[in-house]
Every structure is written in C-alpha cells, then in structure tokens.
Amino acid sequence: MRGVPEPLPIAVLVSGTGTNLQALLDTVHGREAQIVAVASSTANARALQRAEEHGVPSAVFARADYSDREERDAALADWLLARGARLVVLAGYMELLSAAFLGSFANAVINVHPSLLPAFPGIRAIEQALEYGAQVFGVTVHFVDEGVDTGPVILQRAVELPDAREPQEVLAALRPLEHALLPQAVRLFAQGRLRFDPANPRRPLGDGKQQSAEWPTGLRAGRTAGGPSTGGPGDPSEG
Numbered sequence: 001m002r003g004v005p006e007p008l009p010i011a012v013l014v015s016g017t018g019t020n021l022q023a024l025l026d027t028v029h030g031r032e033a034q035i036v037a038v039a040s041s042t043a044n045a046r047a048l049q050r051a052e053e054h055g056v057p058s059a060v061f062a063r064a065d066y067s068d069r070e071e072r073d074a075a076l077a078d079w080l081l082a083r084g085a086r087l088v089v090l091a092g093y094m095e096l097l098s099a100a101f102l103g104s105f106a107n108a109v110i111n112v113h114p115s116l117l118p119a120f121p122g123i124r125a126i127e128q129a130l131e132y133g134a135q136v137f138g139v140t141v142h143f144v145d146e147g148v149d150t151g152p153v154i155l156q157r158a159v160e161l162p163d164a165r166e167p168q169e170v171l172a173a174l175r176p177l178e179h180a181l182l183p184q185a186v187r188l189f190a191q192g193r194l195r196f197d198p199a200n201p202r203r204p205l206g207d208g209k210q211q212s213a214e215w216p217t218g219l220r221a222g223r224t225a226g227g228p229s230t231g232g233p234g235d236p237s238e239g
C-alpha cells in the first residue's frame with residue numbers, strides 16, 4: 001500500500017511584499033511542499049515577517065554584504081542546501097542568480113513573472129505592456145535559466161483588459177492569477193508531474209491532469225502544458 005508522500009522541501013526567495021510567498025504558505029505549505037527556508041535580498045522585506053509568522057526560518061543575503069554576486073550566491077546556495085531545499089521558488093526576487101547557483105539546483109528553480117513571456121521580460125513588465133498598448137495581460141511561471149525570464153514555460157494564464165491604463169489596475173487583475181499559478185506549479189513539481197519533452201526541451205510535459213479546480217471563479221483556466229484548451233469554472237468566455 002502506498003503511504004502519503006512526504007512534502008517536498010522547498011525554498012522561497014523574496015525581495016519585497018511577499019504576497020506570492022503568502023499564497024504558498026496558505027496553500028501548498030505543509031501539504032505537497034514544506035517551505036524550509038525563505039531568503040531575502042533586502043533586510044526590510046515584508047515577506048520576512050510572513051515567514052516569521054509561520055515559523056519558517058529566514059535569512060537575508062544582501063548583495064552589499066558580499067564582494068560579488070558569485071560569493072553571495074555561493075553562501076545562499078550553501079544555506080538552502082543545508083536546509084534541505086530541493087526546489088527554489090523565486091517569488092518577487094529582484095536579483096539575477098549565477099550559473100553556479102543554478103547548477104546547484106539543476107532544473108529546480110522556478111519564477112513567477114507578471115507578463116505573457118516572451119513578451120515583456122525583466123523589470124517593469126506591467127508598465128512595459130501598458131506602454132506598448134497591450135490589451136491582453138498575463139502571468140507566466142517558468143523554469144529559470146541563465147537568461148532574464150527566458151526559461152521553459154510551465155504555466156501561463158491571460159486576462160483581457162482592453163481599457164486598462166494604470167499599472168495598479170493590471171496588477172490587481174494579475175494577483176489572483178499569480179497566487180493560483182505559482183502554488184499549482186509547485187504542486188506539479190512536488191508530485192513529479194513535470195517532465196521535459198526530449199523532442200522540445202522548452203516544453204515541460206505534464207501528465208494531462210494539470211487542470212485545477214482551484215482557479216478563481218471567472219478566470220479562464222485555459223491551456224495547460226501538455227494538455228488541451230478547456231474552459232475553467234465560471235469562464236465568462238464560454239457563455
């Protein structure tokens with residue numbers, strides 16, 4: 001008889017408010033995953049309080065405290081490995097990671113980005129999209145490689161906002177998408193349900209069962225990696 005699987009030990013890297021960290025604490029933490037470490041690039045990040053409130057060990061790895069990024073990342077990787085982390089989740093982490101760090105967690109670093117990649121990578125993604133005149137916005141969860149927001153896409157969701165003019169308005173619409181998508185990606189990873197397609201390493205394969213019933217009502221659940229396009233619960237576009 002199969003027992004209940006152990007939660008996957010994960011680390012979360014943050015720099016700011018930490019609403020995505022909160023979403024992970026509220027959903028997958030203690031279930032499919034165990035957040036064993038929260039590391040921040042800034043000492044005053046609100047995210048650090050969230051970790052503390054949940055009894056999760058946290059530490060600050062500020063760039064200014066090290067001679068260079070490589071030294072900072074080596075210390076960071078050592079701490080995360082010592083905590084037993086097997087997946088690293090970037091949740092609003094505003095720093096690039098060195099190749100050596102990525103090598104320590106091969107195919108096991110993921111990021112959430114507030115645009116439909118490959119459109120609008122890097123900082124100010126929502127502002128970039130608004131300045132471009134985009135009418136469809138979205139969120140991408142992807143594996144992290146050495147580029148800026150260039151790694152293979154895991155999950156992506158879009159929302160139509162043809163009248164949006166202000167970044168805050170778009171951010172408010174994207175938040176629920178981020179807070180659903182990032183935990184879902186962690187769940188898939190923890191359950192061993194993400195594999196790379198040898199024929200196209202840019203496309204992680206799911207097992208066709210990635211559709212979650214947990215999308216916020218009214219949002220399109222849409223296409224999942226390796227799965228067909230289907231409407232989500234309450235999807236207005238489905239009539």
Ligand code: GRF
Pocket residue numbers: 015016017018019020021091092093112113114178
């Ligand atoms: C999110 O918009 C995420 O997409 C981006 O940084 C922001 C982090 O927000 N990478 P929070 O700190 O999780 O609230």
